[in-house]
Amino acid sequence: MNDKIRLRYIIQVLFFVMVGAITLNHSLAETGAGISWLSNASIHALCPFGGVVSVYQYFVSGTYVQKIHESSFILMWIAFVLAVGFGPVICGWVCPLGSVQEWVAGIGRRIFKHKHNNFIPYKYDRFLRYIRYFILIWVIYMVAVTSKLVFADIDPYAAMFHLFSDELAAGGLIVLAITLATSLLVERPWCKYACPYGALLGISNIFRVFKIRRNNETCINCNRCTDICPMNIEVDQGEVIRDHQCISCLKCSSEEACPVQKTVGFTIGRGGTGDAC
C-alpha cells in the first residue's frame, strides 16, 4: 500500500469513527446519557446533501427543511469547493457509506477474484449508471414540494448510523442490507447506481481543476490502471478522465497500479507527467 492509498484509508476510517461516535452520542443524549465533551449532532446535521435539498426552500422562505441545520449548508459549500478543485473526494475519501461498501467489497474480491466487479455486461451497465441522476431530480423535486426529507426513510447512510437508534427506518435498513450484500459482487453499488449526492458531485469531473491524466507517451498499455479502478473507468483509453463516475480515489495513479512512474497522475497540467499528491 503506497502513501496516498494509506492516507486515504486512514481518512476513511477517521471519518467513519467520527460520524459513528457523534451519531451514537446523539442517541445517548436523548436518553440523558450523552457524553458532554462530544458533539451530539444528528446524522442529518452531518450530511452535506441535506444542504443541497434545502437550497430551494432556503431561497424561497429563508427556512431549512425539517431536520436540516446550518451545518448541512456549511458542509455543502465545503464539499462544493473540494469538488471544483479535486472532484468527488467526498465520495472517495470521506463518505462513510462509500468506505463501508469498499471494505465489504474486499471480502467479495477474495471470494470472486477477477469476476468481482465485472458481473454486469458493459452494454447494460453504462446506462444503469445514469439512474442516480433520476433519483437526484426526484429527491430535489419531492423535498421542494413537501418540505420534508422524503429520502430519509430509504436512505442507507442514515440507516447505517441509526442501527442502535429508534430513528431507524425499515426502508433504509432494507436498502442498506441490499447495498452491503451487492457490495460482495460489485464495488460501491450504491455510489454507482443510486446515490443522488454522488450523481451531483460526479458532474464536477467535467470541470474540476486537478484531474486524473495519463501520459500516452510513457504508457505501456498494460491496462492495470483500468483493472484497479473501482468504478470500472477505462483509464487506459483516454488521456484525461472526465467520467462522471470517478471518485478521485487515486488508485489508478498509485504505484500499485501503474508500473511506469509518473504516467498516471493527479495533476493540473497536461498529460500524466507528474503526481500532485
Ligand code: SF4
Ligand atoms: S456516491 Fe454517495 S454513497 Fe458513494 S461515496 Fe459518494 S456520497 Fe457516499
Ligand code: SF4
Ligand atoms: S479513474 Fe482513478 S481516481 Fe477515478 S475512480 Fe477510477 S481509480 Fe479512482
